[in-house]
Amino acid sequence: MSDTHVHQSHPEIVKRLKRAEGHLRAIVGMIDAQRPCLDVAQQLHAVEKAIGQAKRTLIQDHLDHCLEHVSGAMPREQRRSVEEFKEITKYL
Template structure:
């Protein structure tokens, strides 16, 4: 049995993903309609960027809340490794 795991950022993430889902449907329609490849590639890039942003937000939220829950509140000065880890996740 799974326990609900909801964070304050989840509604925004869902909104982003639903928007990306709509854009992806549009891309499929563009391909089916024979639209130019440049237009399709631009839209695919937008979909990919939206999904990447949603993933990054989810990971950062997890680090901010779940990791803090496990290790406990620590002073800002001691958070440097966590902040560095968060910064490097933008390259995922």
């Protein structure tokens, strides 16, 4: 499988990450401006959540698309295990 593939979700993931990048720069500015730690921590939490969501979206998209061609050739019983694996990863 090639590493140069693009999935439908990639543009949205890039948009989210660029937004988080800008937000992170703003947080550095908050620290430089000696803003209260509570404010900084709240903003760091928001960036962390945004990056985590981007990661989950990327992983789910990979599982949905990249494993699909492999599992499609499997017997039905084995495909069920792959489907269960894909489903449980939503809880990561």
